[in-house]
Amino acid sequence: MTEPLTPNKLAVRIAAALVLLLLVMFACSLIGAKSISLRTAFAGEAAVNPDYEIFIRVRVPRIILAVIVGAALACSGGVFQALLRNPLADPYILGISSGAGLGAMIAVVGGLNWTLFGRSPIAVFAFLGALGTVWLVWTIGRLTGKFHLTGLLLAGVVVNAFFSAVIMFLTSVAKADQVHATIFWLMGNMTEEDFIVLWIAAGCVGAGIVALFYLSPQLNALSFGEDDARSMGVNTARTRLAAFAIAALMTAVAVSLSGLIGFVGLIVPHGVRLVFGPDHRQLLPLSAIAGAIFLVAADTLARIVVAPAQLPVGVVTAIIGGPFFLLLLIRYSRRVGWFK
Amino acid sequence: MSGIIEVENLTFGYTLQSEVLENISFEVAPGTFLAIAGPNGAGKSTLLNLLCGTLKPGAGSIAIDSAPLQSYSIETLAERIAVVRQGFLPMFGFSVIETVMMARTRQFAATGFETKTDRKIVEEALQMTDTAHFAARPLGSLSTGERQRVFIARALAQDTPILLLDEPTSFLDLKHQVGIYDLLKTAQIDRGKTIVTVTHEINLAAQYCDQAMLLGADRSCLFGPAKEVLRCEQIQNVFGVNVATATAGKQQFFIALGKLAKNRPPLRDSTPNSQ
Numbered sequence: 001m002t003e004p005l006t007p008n009k010l011a012v013r014i015a016a017a018l019v020l021l022l023l024v025m026f027a028c029s030l031i032g033a034k035s036i037s038l039r040t041a042f043a044g045e046a047a048v049n050p051d052y053e054i055f056i057r058v059r060v061p062r063i064i065l066a067v068i069v070g071a072a073l074a075c076s077g078g079v080f081q082a083l084l085r086n087p088l089a090d091p092y093i094l095g096i097s098s099g100a101g102l103g104a105m106i107a108v109v110g111g112l113n114w115t116l117f118g119r120s121p122i123a124v125f126a127f128l129g130a131l132g133t134v135w136l137v138w139t140i141g142r143l144t145g146k147f148h149l150t151g152l153l154l155a156g157v158v159v160n161a162f163f164s165a166v167i168m169f170l171t172s173v174a175k176a177d178q179v180h181a182t183i184f185w186l187m188g189n190m191t192e193e194d195f196i197v198l199w200i201a202a203g204c205v206g207a208g209i210v211a212l213f214y215l216s217p218q219l220n221a222l223s224f225g226e227d228d229a230r231s232m233g234v235n236t237a238r239t240r241l242a243a244f245a246i247a248a249l250m251t252a253v254a255v256s257l258s259g260l261i262g263f264v265g266l267i268v269p270h271g272v273r274l275v276f277g278p279d280h281r282q283l284l285p286l287s288a289i290a291g292a293i294f295l296v297a298a299d300t301l302a303r304i305v306v307a308p309a310q311l312p313v314g315v316v317t318a319i320i321g322g323p324f325f326l327l328l329l330i331r332y333s334r335r336v337g338w339f340k
Numbered sequence: 341m342s343g344i345i346e347v348e349n350l351t352f353g354y355t356l357q358s359e360v361l362e363n364i365s366f367e368v369a370p371g372t373f374l375a376i377a378g379p380n381g382a383g384k385s386t387l388l389n390l391l392c393g394t395l396k397p398g399a400g401s402i403a404i405d406s407a408p409l410q411s412y413s414i415e416t417l418a419e420r421i422a423v424v425r426q427g428f429l430p431m432f433g434f435s436v437i438e439t440v441m442m443a444r445t446r447q448f449a450a451t452g453f454e455t456k457t458d459r460k461i462v463e464e465a466l467q468m469t470d471t472a473h474f475a476a477r478p479l480g481s482l483s484t485g486e487r488q489r490v491f492i493a494r495a496l497a498q499d500t501p502i503l504l505l506d507e508p509t510s511f512l513d514l515k516h517q518v519g520i521y522d523l524l525k526t527a528q529i530d531r532g533k534t535i536v537t538v539t540h541e542i543n544l545a546a547q548y549c550d551q552a553m554l555l556g557a558d559r560s561c562l563f564g565p566a567k568e569v570l571r572c573e574q575i576q577n578v579f580g581v582n583v584a585t586a587t588a589g590k591q592q593f594f595i596a597l598g599k600l601a602k603n604r605p606p607l608r609d610s611t612p613n614s615q
Contacts (some may be wrong), residue, residue, distance in 0.1 A: 232422075
């Protein structure tokens, strides 16, 4: 966008995006392997009403889950792209994916079967693995000298490769049924969650998005490089640490809920940036909403395309997202004057 | 002391390397236009980075407004000093006005949106640098000269008493070079800014600057009024090149002469580097 952002303009756009999100959520809640009618769903006694059961216990929680995960991934993807000043960055670039994968694998191979707040050991270990890996990469990145983006990126890539190798090793020694469970998790998979889990996750992600919005003027300045941002009075070290920590935490929450859903965190912020411009005050909230819409739609397709079986949603995001993003890229990049 | 910038016995060396700057002292009075020149590697940009706090001195002290540089936080220093570095183009395409508005980040970060005051200051900076008519264009679509003016507009919008610039005219043609210096002179005279610029354009420095500094690769440092510092022998010494001089009006100009230059005038005996 060429004109500077005003609060009114931003509020209108966010409101419009939210209305669109609600419409998509509503439409997708009516679509599924079994057709249900809202009238019957809310007509009778819950205990004997299959339509009500499907709507409230299956579809609604799953759609809310998709909203949370999509928003978290898209928003944190935008933040990682800003912090690393790299268009290839996504939420997984600093090793979160392999760390979470390793955590999940350890839980599966270890044969753990307890629960924590209704979460399986896979989710808990994935969460811890994700955060532990980001911390490890961050620490290595700092050791490479005065904050060096290249050092940080390389540390992320290498840690990713190393942990992926460990995952493959564990896969080769694990039992077949264990391997299947992990592979499905690694492909990104939505399941029905308890409402309590959803509310906690929604609270974390919502708070993260709001906090990131208040960091976005500083993120804008950081786009011009460390030195320029500091001369403009931005405490770059504090901004970067806070933004990294929040984005990593949001990603870890998303990953522990749904496994590794690729592509959302890469293409949604790019798509929003191509259409609405790079101002992070607008980019981050709109990316969050667009990511939610995208993942709700993708998950609905994953539910119905091969019904009654289901596809891993990660497959759908990549297959739809890729071509859609390329169209956006061709349509808008010339106007934005990116590649000069 | 009365300088807005006071540097005393400043010494700095990058690790694994001998000192780049050694025992440098100078004082810049408020409202002065100072040019820092010298050969590549003499430490011009290093000095600039020390003055804006990006680098920490190895020894010696820097004071801004009589307070030691290290007593400023990032935020308070940004109220005193604005810096124009050699045009860093961000990856994502911000527009001109968005770029200039970022100078006000410190003021509006708490609410997330700029106030009327911020908008007015940015508007003035755009007018002054003659960039208002392309304010809506993305930075990447501008020519080098236009982009340099945008970065100067951003520094002006920061509304600081001190402006530091690192080679603001590199890659610019003659017209744009004098355009930038006219702009800086206006900022100095109309706004009373103290301007310190690193430059390779000795003749522009001679025409526009009050004070000059010649930094040598041998860690020598000449500082004083531009007329006294920018002299033929001294320039020859510091740059290690033969220099011819001529005057136009009252202004003295310096031209470097290569060995194979056409119509090369005879060199004077005083040249230390004559072959």
